[in-house]
Amino acid sequence: MRTRTPIRDTEGESNLFARRVFVAIAIITAVFMLLIGNLYHLQVEEHTELQTRSNDNRIKLLPLAPNRGLIYDRNGVLLAENIPIFSLDVIPEEIDDLDQTIAELQQILTIDDDDLEQFRRNLKGQRRFNNVTLLDNLNEQQVATFATHQHRFPGVSIEARLVRHYPYDDLLTHVVGYVAKINRRDVERLKQDGELANYAASRTIGKLGIEKYYESELHGEVGYQRVEVNNRGRAVRTLSTEAPTPGQDVVLELDIELQKKATEILGDRRGSIILMDAKTGGLLAMASTPSYNANWFVNGISVKRYQSLLRSKDSPLLNRATQGGYPPASTIKPHIGLLGLEEGTITPTSRIWDPGWFEIKGVDRRYRDWLSWGHGWVNINSAIAESCDTFYYDLALKLGVDKISGFMTQFGFGEKTGIDIHEEIPALMPSRGWKRARYNQPWYAGETLSVGIGQSYWTATPMQLIAATAAIANEGEQVIPRLLRGFGNITDLDPAEPGYKRPVVISDNNHWQVIKDAMQDVNMGAKGSARRAFEDAPYSSAGKTGTAQVVNLGEDEEYVAEEIAEQYRDNAMYVGYAPADDPQVVIAVAMENVIGGGGSVAAPAAREMLDSWYQRYQLVTDEGLANADD
Amino acid sequence: MLTTEERQRNPLLKKLHIDGPLLLGLLALAVISLFVIYSAGGENEDLVMRQVIRIGAAFVGMFILAQLPPRFFEKFSPILYGIGLLLLVAVLLVGEVGKGAQRWLDIGPVTIQPSELMKLAVPMMLAWFINRRAIPPRLGRLLLAVGLVLAPVLLIAKQPDLGTSLLVASAGIFVIFLAGLSWRLIAVAAALVGAFAPVLWLYLMHDYQRQRVLTFLNPERDPLGAGYHIIQSKIAIGSGGIDGKGWLQGTQSQLEFLPERHTDFIFSVFSEEFGLTGVVLLLALYGFVIMRGLIISLRAQDIFSKLLGGALTLTFFVYVFVNIGMVSGLLPVVGVPLPLISYGGTSMVTILAGFGILMSIATHHRLIINQ
Known part of the structure; x- marks a missing residue:
């Protein structure tokens, strides 16, 4: 049998309770002060730093490629131009089943194994780019075909961009040279020269001839688009744009008609004809035969074709x-x-x-x-x-x-x-x-x-x-x-x-x-x-x-x-x-x-x-x- | 005296067993909740509508409980506690597994979460048990009381649900504290906890729990993994500054850098968008609700009501402290929502049920005196 207190000291117990409540209030006040102190620390003292980190989170700089300078002969004839081409680009993040999508795309467009291999390689290597090219150099027919089926392919789009084109094919390869995809060696060199940032959006770089020698003038300055991105890195909206500065146009001393003449005279012989202004040293014609089509290199030359150029006893690359x-x-x-x-x-x-x-x-x-x-x-x-x-x-x-x-x-x-x-x-x-x-x-x-x-x-x-x-x-x-x-x-x-x-x-x-x-x-x-x-x-x-x-x-x-x-x-x-x-x-x-x-x-x-x-x-x-x- | 004045001032509220100031505070919090959820959910109106329904249901529940006299709760306490304990055992045996923990019990048409029930049942049981004798309780009864708290707490911790077991434990401990537990014993208990900590760390904690503590101590050690949440949360809070980025303008939340935006980390959304100014006002509102709860408990006419009201109010405070502490990097991340603001029904119902009991205490004591 437990002992019971028949009459409890209600007032005493209430006072005990009240004292404990006051202790609790003191503790609560202290804890609230601690919370507010900590929030003050974050929101006032560390505000600038955390604001910066918040902006780093959300603001990404998207580089914009400058338009490459054009190349003219002395009479204003265009020797190297930029033409728009269309590519079929994929945004992997927006596609649930990539293999399925590719299989369906293959039903309307021809995508061969080479394209697929290239695509898979790009998919691995270039995560920072949102778009990965699946099919390059689409013709009008292909663009139209895809356009009619576009609704079936969310996350797949046709993108237009400018690529270099040499209207004279092989006539000027040894003079004007060509641009081609930026490779690892180029990246190393650009890094050494502190120029890598300027190529953030560029796909190609001058590899030969004038295109290489005057690369820094022709290339121009990269521009930037400040975009707001979400936690998956997807651009949500554009905040501001700093337009790229296009490269300078280059005018050559060359006279395309004299160049044609020199090449025609050489015919199918191996050799060279040079015509030069005696006073200025300006080269009016500089032909070397045989030559090859500069456009082959712009979008990547096939191994087979390159091998045949290398092995030819006529040494066209020379x-x-x-x-x-x-x-x-x-x-x-x-x-x-x-x-x-x-x-x-x-x-x-x-x-x-x-x-x-x-x-x-x-x-x-x-x-x-x-x-x-x-x-x-x-x-x-x-x-x-x-x-x-x-x-x-x-x-x-x-x-x-x-x-x-x-x-x-x-x-x-x-x-x-x-x-x-x-x-x-x-x-x-x-x-x-x-x-x-x-x-x-x-x-x-x-x-x-x-x-x-x-x-x-x-x-x-x-x-x-x-x-x-x-x-x-x-x-x-x-x-x-x-x-x-x-x-x-x-x-x-x-x-x-x-x-x-x-x-x-x-x-x-x-x-x-x-x-x-x-x-x-x-x-x-x-x-x-x-x-x-x-x-x-x-x-x-x-x-x-x-x-x-x-x-x-x-x-x-x-x-x-x-x-x-x-x-x-x-x-x-x-x-x-x-x-x-x-x-x-x-x-x-x-x-x-x-x-x-x-x-x-x-x-x-x-x-x-x-x-x-x-x-x-x-x-x-x-x-x-x-x-x-x- | 004051209560008479109140009754004269608000005869209607009194008749409805509603405490005016408390209701005002709770409604203010509920309204804030809807605005923040609208922003955190990416302006999702469905989400807001679902929360409106939950708030409505929880307030109805609160009003119903407020109609019942405190004596009813006192009588009902042991039964509720007993049922709760049985259900907890049942959960461990046949419970539904969700998010890697067994918390739910499927009984016919509804699933219930017995651990939520214990947030109310434990302080009720403790208040009932301690009120059987004069306070402060003696050592023997104290040990029994501790046993009554530990049983459900351990069962919940085993599910495992660290957040809820923490809240249930504090609810019970607050009753003991308010009942006048001697400071010497408090010191001894603190020493024991201190001694127990290494044992807890080495033998009792799950690996992921240890990980959480380590990450809490230094979030930057794993910025892309476990530390990511707390880092993003601190960035959200800090980038809000004094005035905040404005409603719907918080980039951390709108661009989804913040995890659990509309549930556990909703305070970060609020801080980012309303700044230190908004935060101080929100804490003032919580402070007001807590103070009102404590005043009601102080005015309660019997010890059971005092202990229960006080413990429920202090548990509410613990919610606020643990949630804000964890999202601002003061405490490790445990799953405790910001009371009445976070999206979600279960905790809302439990919390408002607690306030229903407080309203019952606030509005029924006159009858006892009259007897």
């Missing part, structure tokens, strides 16, 4: 104008002649007897002239005009290879010309020191003879030859070949300034005229090696032919082009300028493995080019040129 290392052959005779005059080894009138061959004392070998019965008495003028080898064997031996090498380096041989594309080789100007370093072998006198007629180890690109020819035309002033005419609109051009290299300075300026007279006789003299090509030309001109042996013939072997395999036939070279007395335009021609030589193949090609230039820029009447053709 830019022969700047990467083709040819023996310059007789085209450098004017330069060596100038050196001979400078050194006093020869005078304008000194002469030698050419029996058709040359012998080094103590060496039992005859070095043959191309004219087997010999030129007879030759001086510097006739040696250049008729391209006498024996004269140059003698001169070269007297000068020695190192003097020749040193002087030729002043003309830019063995060095890049500095033309505004990256695809250029320095080729090779040999010397004793070079041979020792390269082969650890001494230099032989016979090799000096070969150097004297632009062969042996000596190689030069057509671009080096045209620059060195311009240096003679301009009597020592060396203008750097250049494709760029200027940036901006064709009618409001910001013109590029010509670039110059250190001039070639000689002691007696009359020697220039001696050499130039001889070069004029090549084209216009009675026995000039290019006289047939320039017969009756309505303008004066000067030049030098060259025929390079690709194989060394034995002492007594006879060379008959038709009887030997194509790849062993001679290369035909020609350099020249016009008019002879006030050079305006310079030309270089290189043709590989032709039947014939510099005089019979390369010089007529140069004549045709110069005719076209006169027609377009010097107001020579068609009649005048027609008469000349007779």
Whole structure:
């Protein structure tokens, strides 16, 4: 039995309860103060930081790609443009069953395995982009087909964007180059240059030629759209837009008609033709054949097609104008002649007897002239005009290879010309020191003879030859070949300034005229090696032919082009300028493995080019040129 | 004296057994709830309509309970407690599993959550039990009282439902506290809890519960996982600043960075949109309701009513404290809604039932005196 208190002290118990309630009120007040203190801390003291984090949460910057600058020729003809293309894009987040959707899409559009593979790869790699392209380059038919079924495919849409297009296909690939998808190496380089952010929205980048060299001007500045996103990263609305700055337009010195002409002249031969403004170095034409279609690379070239380009024995990927290392052959005779005059080894009138061959004392070998019965008495003028080898064997031996090498380096041989594309080789100007370093072998006198007629180890690109020819035309002033005419609109051009290299300075300026007279006789003299090509030309001109042996013939072997395999036939070279007395335009021609030589193949090609230039820029009447053709 | 004045002032309310100030406070909270749910739910009117129906039903329940005299609750207490305990055992044996915990009991047409019932039954039982003798209770009865609290609390914790067991435990403990538990014993209990904590940590807590505590201590250690909720919640609250971003303008909630926006984390939505100003006003409103509850308990004429009214009011306070504490990073995340604001029916019904009892206490005591 429990003890009960019969009468409870109600008032005492109420007071006890009341005291406890007051304690509770005190605790509650303290707790509320704590809560408010903490909220004050968050909402006032940490407000700025948390506000920032809230904005970081919700505001994303969507990059906007700038429109790439266009490329024009000197007369305003569009060489590289941006055209809209349509792609079928998928937003994976908005699709429940991706495989099902793709299967249904395949019923109305052709989506092959390559597309699917590419799509799956993009799906993995690029999560930050909301849209993933499933099918690129849709034609109008496909766009229309999808449009009628669009309601069945939420999360799938047709997106339009601008892509690069080269209307001249393969005509300008070695000049303008192309853009292609940005790859990992590009990303690394952009990161190093601190340019990666500027490419946030760009899909392509210049990979070759002008597109690569002037990438920073052509690309423009990325723009941004500030968008509000939800917790799944989906854009809900646009807050503000900072428009991208389009890239600058590029105007080239090139004349598309002359470029077409040069390519047409080369035909299906391998070679290069360059036409350059003698005063500014502006390149009016720069052809290299064979070429390939630049548009193949813009959206990604197929492995098969790329392999066939790589393996082709015609090397279409090689830019022969700047990467083709040819023996310059007789085209450098004017330069060596100038050196001979400078050194006093020869005078304008000194002469030698050419029996058709040359012998080094103590060496039992005859070095043959191309004219087997010999030129007879030759001086510097006739040696250049008729391209006498024996004269140059003698001169070269007297000068020695190192003097020749040193002087030729002043003309830019063995060095890049500095033309505004990256695809250029320095080729090779040999010397004793070079041979020792390269082969650890001494230099032989016979090799000096070969150097004297632009062969042996000596190689030069057509671009080096045209620059060195311009240096003679301009009597020592060396203008750097250049494709760029200027940036901006064709009618409001910001013109590029010509670039110059250190001039070639000689002691007696009359020697220039001696050499130039001889070069004029090549084209216009009675026995000039290019006289047939320039017969009756309505303008004066000067030049030098060259025929390079690709194989060394034995002492007594006879060379008959038709009887030997194509790849062993001679290369035909020609350099020249016009008019002879006030050079305006310079030309270089290189043709590989032709039947014939510099005089019979390369010089007529140069004549045709110069005719076209006169027609377009010097107001020579068609009649005048027609008469000349007779 | 004051009650006479009140009766004279509001004879109609008195007749309806409604406490005017309390009703006003509760209605204000309910209205705020609808506005915040509209915003948190992405302007979903259906959601608001469902909440309106729930609030209506819960208020009706409150009015019905207010009509019953406190003596009825006293008599009914042991039976309710007994039923509740049986149901809790039943839940563990045959309960419905939802969200990884057994909480619901399917009886015919309805499913019930016995743990909610215990939020009322435990303080009622404790008040009844302690009121059998004079207060403060002696040690022996105290131990029995603790047993009465622990039995349902452990059963609920086993479901597991940490939030509810915490609320049920505090409801019971508040009765003991208000009954005048000596401070010395309180100190001893606190020491025991302190000693028990490592045991709890090492042997009794589930892994996910330990995880929650760790995340609570440093949310940034797992910003994309468990810490994500609390980080986003703090960003929401803090970015609200003093004036808030404005109703329907809270980016954290509208853009769905906040988890559980219309239920447990609704306070973060409110803070983001109404700022510190709104928060202080809301806490003032809660403070007003709590103070009114305590005044009613102080004025109650019998110890049972005092203990029960006081415990129910303090439990309401615990709701507020735990919820706001957890969303603002002061407490670990346990599933406790913001009372009367969070979307959801069950807790709303239980809380308003508690206030129904308080109204009964507020409006029936005159009769006892008259006897």
